[in-house]
Amino acid sequence: GEDVEQSLFLSVREGDSSVINCTYTDSSSTYLYWYKQEPGAGLQLLTYIFSNMDMKQDQRLTVLLNKKDKHLSLRIADTQTGDSAIYFCAEIPQNTGFQKLVFGTGTRLLVSP
Amino acid sequence: DADVTQTPRNRITKTGKRIMLECSQTKGHDRMYWYRQDPGLGLRLIYYSFDVKDINKGEISDGYSVSRQAQAKFSLSLESAIPNQTALYFCATSGQDSYEQYFGPGTRLTVT
Numbered sequence: 001g002e003d004v005e006q007s008l009f010l011s012v013r014e015g016d017s018s019v020i021n022c023t024y025t026d027s028s029s030t031y032l033y034w035y036k037q038e039p040g041a042g043l044q045l046l047t048y049i050f051s052n053m054d055m056k057q058d059q060r061l062t063v064l065l066n067k068k069d070k071h072l073s074l075r076i077a078d079t080q081t082g083d084s085a086i087y088f089c090a091e092i093p094q095n096t097g098f099q100k101l102v103f104g105t106g107t108r109l110l111v112s113p
Numbered sequence: 114d115a116d117v118t119q120t121p122r123n124r125i126t127k128t129g130k131r132i133m134l135e136c137s138q139t140k141g142h143d144r145m146y147w148y149r150q151d152p153g154l155g156l157r158l159i160y161y162s163f164d165v166k167d168i169n170k171g172e173i174s175d176g177y178s179v180s181r182q183a184q185a186k187f188s189l190s191l192e193s194a195i196p197n198q199t200a201l202y203f204c205a206t207s208g209q210d211s212y213e214q215y216f217g218p219g220t221r222l223t224v225t
Contacts, residue, residue, distance in 0.1 A: 008153060031212055042117070042203055042216030043156070088155060092212055100171070101214060103148075105155040 004104035006089060011110045018076040020107045022089035027070055029091040033101070034063065034074045037086040046087070047074075076109075084111045116140045117217040119204050125223045126194050134189045134220050136204030143209050145187040147171075147179060150201040150219075159202075162187055163209075194224040 005023045012018045024032065030051050035043040049056045049063045049072070056063045062075040072089050089104040117138045126132050136145065143164045148156040148171075158171030160179040168179060176198060178190045191198055201221050205214040 004155070033212075040218075042205075042218050043214075044216070045213050048213070100158060100161065101212065102158075103156040105153055 004089060004091060004102055006087075006104040006107045008105065009108050009110070011112065012079050014079060014081055014111055014113050016079055018074075018079045018083070018109055018111075020074045020076075020087050020089075020109065022072040022074075022104050024070050024072060024089065024091045024104075025102070026091060026093035027067055028094040031092055032063075032065060032072050033090040034061075034072075035088040035090060035103075037088065037106070039085070043088060079109075079111050081111045081113060084109055115218070117204060117206055117215050119202075119217040119220050121220060122218065123221045125225065127225055128195055130194050132191045132194055132222070134202055134204075134222070136187045136189070136217055138185050138204075138206045138215075138217075140206055140208075140215060141184070142206035142215070143184065144207045145181065146205040146207075146214065147177075147187070147189045148203045148205065149173065149198075150203060156203065159189065191222075191224075194222075196224045198222065199224045 033048045034046045036046045037043045054065050060077045064073045086106045086108050088106045090101045120135045146161045147159040150156050157173050159177050162168050162181045180188050201219050203219050204217040207214045
């Protein structure tokens with residue numbers, strides 16, 4: 001089947017903006033999520049967007065959704081070294097009965113001083 | 114105290130051994146999940162349970178079994194461990210009306 005795809009690695013300088021991209025599989029997914037995994041820890045929900053929205057802003061985070069292209073992005077403004085982590089997008093596809101999260105491969109963000 | 118705990122946090126075992134990973138939660142959630150994480154592959158669902166009497170296979174259940182001993186406890190067993198089961202294992206929970214999942218800290222399992 002199709003996979004939820006993300007680029008594996010992104011490197012930015014402190015203070016710059018970071019943009020993490022995701023291509024998901026099911027245009028009928030109702031919610032799309034971004035999870036953050038810090039080193040040695042489990043995943044933590046960062047933000048989510050409902051499928052009838054095309055943008056959501058939450059402090060330094062901006063989520064953009066393009067349903068036509070099944071493309072989701074996470075923009076982190078003024079990226080800090082503490083933002084260094086792995087970021088996972090996730091969807092709940094119709095073919096799971098809208099019951100299970102399907103995660104992307106994860107993007108490792110490295111923020112250098 | 115953490116809402117979702119996993120034991121052990123790290124384990125090294127030999128090929129062919131039986132091993133159990135345990136998960137407990139204090140969030141009062143009905144739904145519990147087991148995932149494995151491999152570099153470059155993201156998280157893949159092994160098993161999930163929507164209540165004590167409900168157990169379902171995920172996408173990679175072969176070689177694994179689970180037991181839902183109580184609402185708060187969900188354990189994952191490897192009956193006969195093999196080296197390609199070396200991975201980071203996560204337990205997660207969610208409420209019945211929410212798709213947000215809460216993750217444990219993970220168990221790093223190495224099979225030699």
